[in-house]
Amino acid sequence: MSHETTSPDQPAHPAADTRRSTALVGVSASFTPxxxxxxxxxxxxxxxxxxxxxxxxxxxxxxxARVLMDLEMGADDGELPE
Incomplete structure (x- = not known):
């Protein structure tokens, strides 16, 4: 019988650690958290x-997001909303 353990510096649930930062790429880089x-x-x-x-x-x-995705795919028939 096995069970998972977490170390003191690793939260049991990934969402529990809000201090982590991630480099956003693609469409996500155009949005705030x-x-x-x-x-x-x-x-x-x-x-x-x-x-x-x-x-x-x-x-x-x-x-x-849809306009940004279209632009990323090369379709520029949309206009980016402000």
């Missing part, structure tokens, strides 16, 4: 909720 949090919640709400439950902020963030 707060905006990335919004996008993660938007993705979960979009998949498991109802579209009409999304806030205007969530819709704006999703639209901005």
């Amino acid at each position: 707060d905006e990335l949090e919004c996008l993660v919640r938007t993705a979960a709400d979009a998949v498991y909720g109802e579209p009409e439950d999304l806030s205007s902020r969530q819709l704006d963030m999703a639209a901005r």
Whole structure:
């Protein structure tokens, strides 16, 4: 029987350590941590909720992310929202 152990400097749950920093790449580098949090919640709400439950902020963030993804893929028919 085996079990996992964590050392004192390693949190039991990765989300428990908010001091870690990560180099953001690609589309994610265009967003602040707060905006990335919004996008993660938007993705979960979009998949498991109802579209009409999304806030205007969530819709704006999703639209901005979509334009950035399109630009990254070489399609520049969209205009980046501010």
